[in-house]
Amino acid sequence: MPRVLVTTTSFQDTPGAHQKLLESAGFDLVTERGPLPEERMLELAGGFDAFLCGDDAITRAVISKSLPKLKVISKYGIGLDKIDVPAATELGVPVLFTPGVNHTTVAEHTFGLMLAASRNLVVEANHVAAGRWKRITGHDLAGKTLGIVGMGRIAHEVAIRGKAFGMKLIAFAHHWDDAFASSVGLERMKDLGSLLERADIITLHTSFTPATRHMLNAGNFHHIKKGAIIVNTARGELIELKALLAALKSNHLLAYAADVLDEEPPPAGHPLLGLPNVTLTPHIGSRTFESVERQGSCAVENLTRFLAGKPPIAQANKVPARPRRAASFEPTSFEPPK
Numbered sequence: 001m002p003r004v005l006v007t008t009t010s011f012q013d014t015p016g017a018h019q020k021l022l023e024s025a026g027f028d029l030v031t032e033r034g035p036l037p038e039e040r041m042l043e044l045a046g047g048f049d050a051f052l053c054g055d056d057a058i059t060r061a062v063i064s065k066s067l068p069k070l071k072v073i074s075k076y077g078i079g080l081d082k083i084d085v086p087a088a089t090e091l092g093v094p095v096l097f098t099p100g101v102n103h104t105t106v107a108e109h110t111f112g113l114m115l116a117a118s119r120n121l122v123v124e125a126n127h128v129a130a131g132r133w134k135r136i137t138g139h140d141l142a143g144k145t146l147g148i149v150g151m152g153r154i155a156h157e158v159a160i161r162g163k164a165f166g167m168k169l170i171a172f173a174h175h176w177d178d179a180f181a182s183s184v185g186l187e188r189m190k191d192l193g194s195l196l197e198r199a200d201i202i203t204l205h206t207s208f209t210p211a212t213r214h215m216l217n218a219g220n221f222h223h224i225k226k227g228a229i230i231v232n233t234a235r236g237e238l239i240e241l242k243a244l245l246a247a248l249k250s251n252h253l254l255a256y257a258a259d260v261l262d263e264e265p266p267p268a269g270h271p272l273l274g275l276p277n278v279t280l281t282p283h284i285g286s287r288t289f290e291s292v293e294r295q296g297s298c299a300v301e302n303l304t305r306f307l308a309g310k311p312p313i314a315q316a317n318k319v320p321a322r323p324r325r326a327a328s329f330e331p332t333s334f335e336p337p338k
Contacts (some may be wrong), residue, residue, distance in 0.1 A: 001026050001028050002027050002028065002049035002050055002071070002075050002307055003027070003028040003029040003030065003047065003048050003049050003050075004028065004029055004030070004048060004050045004051070004052055004155050004303070005031075005032065005044060005047075005048045005050070005051050005052065005053070006022070006029055006030070006032070006052045007031070007032045007033070007034030007035070007036055007051070007052070007053050007054055007056050008034055008052065008053065008054030008134065009034060009054070010076075010079075010286075010287050010292050010296075011054075011076055011292065011295075011296045012031060012033075012050070012053070012110070012194060014025070014287075014289060014293070014296075015292055015294040016289060016292060016293035016297075016307065018292065018293050018295075018297040018299075018300055019296070019299055020298045020305075021211040021296075021297055021300045021301070022052075022197040022296075025300065025303075025304050027050075030048070030079075032044070033055070033106040034053065034054045034055065034056045034277075035054055035055040035056045035082070035177065035264070035337075036056040036057065036062065036287050037057050038057040038059050038062060040211060041056055041057055041058060041198075041221060042061060042062055042065060044135070045062050045063075045065035045066040045070075045122075046065055046066055046096070047069065048066065048069065048313055049069055049070065049071050049307075050070070050071055050072045050073070050074060050303055050307065051066075051070070051072075051073045051074065052074045052076060052300070052303060053073060053074070053075055053076065053083075054075075054076050054077065054237060055082045055264075056082060057078075057080065057082055057109075057180040058073060058080040058082060058083040058084065058088075059087070060087035061085065061089050063087050063088055063093055064087075064175075065089065065091075066090060067093075067326050068262045070093055070307050071093070071094075071108035071306075071307065072093065072095075072096065072303065072307070073088060073093060073095045073096065074096045074097075074300075074303040074306075075093070075095065075096060075097040075098065075316075076098065076296060076298065077097065077102070077286065077295060077299075078079050078098060078099050078100060078102070079207070079208070079235070080095065080097060080207075080316055081139045081208040081209070081235065083095055083223025085316055085317050088317060088319075089280050089318070089319055092319045092320060093313075093319065094306065094315055094317065094319055095315065095316045095317050096299070096302035096306060096313075096316070097302075097314050097315075097316050098294075098295050098299050098302070098311045098313070098314065099153070099297040099314050100153060101239075101291065101295045101298050102285075102286035102294065102295055103152075103153035103156070104157050104289045105153045105232055105285065105288050105290070106120070106154045106157075106285040106286050106288050107154055107157030107158045107160075107161055108161075109162055109259060109281075109285040109286075110158050110203055110205075110231055110233050110285070111160075111161055111232055111257070113167075113231050113233065113257035113279060113281070114201060114203070114229070114231050114257065115116070115141070115143065115253040116134060116203075116257055116279045117229045117231065117254070117256070117257040117279055118138055118139045118140075118229060118255070119138035119139070120136045120138050120313075122279050123136065124136060125277070128163075129279075132186055133310075135236050137248070139254075141165045141167055142165055142166035142167065142199075143167070144167050144168070144200040144201055145166040145167065145168040145169075145198055145199050145200045145201070146158075146159075146162040146168070146169055146170070146199065146200070146201050146203065146253070147170050147171070147172070147189075147195040147196070147198065147199025147200075147201065147202045147203070148169065148171040148172075148173075148186075148203055148205060149171070149172055149195065149202065149203070149204045149205060149206050149215075150171075150172060150173050150204070150205035150206035150207075150234075151172070151173035151175055151176055151177055151180075152207075153236045153315060154205045154208075155171065155173070155205040155232075158178055158205060158232075159171070159184045159186050159265050160184060161289040162184075162186045163185065165331060167201075168180065168194055169184060169186040169187065170186070170187045170188075170189055170198055170199060170269070171187070171188060171189065171195070172188075172189040172191065172192050172194070173188075173206075173322060174176065176188055177268045184262040185279055192215065193220055193223045193308050194252055196216075196220060196223035196224045196225070197223050197225065197226065198225070198228070199224075199228060200225065200227075200228055201228065201229045201230075201232075202216075202224070202228060202229070202230045202231070202233065203231040203232075203233075204216075204230070204231070204233070204238050204239075205233070205234055205235060205236070205266065206234060207234070207235075208234065208235035208237055208238060212238055213237055213238070214237070214238070215232070215239075215242040216238065216239045216240065216243070216244050217240040218240060218242065218243040218246075219238075219244045220295055221244075221246075221252075224247070224252070224253065224297070225312065226252055227253075227254045228253060228254060229253070229254050229255045229256070229257065230244075230253060230255075230256050230258075231257045231258070232256070232258040232259070232260055232338060233258070233259045233260065233285045234263040235260050236258065236259065236260045236262040236263075239292075241262060241271070241272075244272075245271055245272070246258060247321045248275055248277055248278065249275075251277075254277065255277045255278070255279065256272070256275075256277065256278050256279070257278075257280075258272075258278075258279075258280055258281075259280075259281045259282075259283055259284060259285040260283055261283075262281070264282075264283055265282065275311050298314075302314065302315075323336065
């Protein structure tokens with residue numbers, strides 16, 4: 001049977017139908033606690049028919065060393081920036097992923113961070129836990145301008161929730177959905193600078209690519225309204241750390257709330273740790289029992305379909321078909337999201 005490396009910890013740590021689906025497939029399973037750096041992936045490369053991965057460093061070197069045994073990479077989730085997809089394409093390795101399974105979950109977490117930052121919820125809860133009855137005045141969300149960067153599924157769900165909170169909605173995105181924008185009253189900004197100037201709260205929902213690296217930086221931070229909040233549930237590398245720190249320490253920004261960092265987990269001396277106007281969570285935006293089960297089941301279904309010689313639910317690249325013997329098992333019974 002195919003030998004499969006499973007690295008995603010939320011898949012392993014959260015009981016549910018996804019685990020039963022994987023067990024029933026009959027694979028030879030090897031588990032590791034990811035996300036794994038390139039060094040560890042290189043040590044493991046060459047011994048597996050498939051990766052069921054999270055945010056492990058799957059570089060060109062890793063893929064090259066994994067051949068000819070490696071047949072497929074099944075990503076648990078939607079972010080592909082840790083996988084060298086062009087290299088996988090060139091080397092003939094399909095990359096599968098799981099769109100449409102966690103957008104509501106991440107949107108909910110986005111608003112959790114937004115509320116925590118605007119109402120000092122973490123700070124206040126810690127005061128009470130320590131026996132201090134210290135009350136800090138916060139800010140409403142109602143009536144504030146929410147600036148959304150991106151127009152994907154998560155951005156849509158954030159806009160829907162922003163409308164429910166009574167917020168004014170603006171967005172900047174290269175791809176625009178006129179029908180959706182009209183339905184929620186979302187105004188399109190001509191450029192990122194225009195959004196930064198108007199938004200009371202800026203929330204990032206765009207993929208991380210070479211073009212979006214440090215999209216918020218020293219060159220445009222001055223456009224941000226004084227007293228604004230930035231929420232980041234996308235990728236830490238979207239923001240230039242030095243510029244972010246300067247804006248936080250000068251109180252140009254009221255707060256920064258994020259589920260992602262440029263280094264995960266962060267080293268003990270990471271400069272964002274311990275700042276009074278920073279709220280950080282450990283990349284748990286899609287880590288709910290419901291979302292893990294959806295993502296995990298979709299990732300397993302992708303894998304079993306592919307290895308059975310059938311089309312997967314979602315594939316990120318197009319590669320020439322390599323001759324392979326179809327597996328003797330049938331795909332699992334996961335129903336893909338509509």
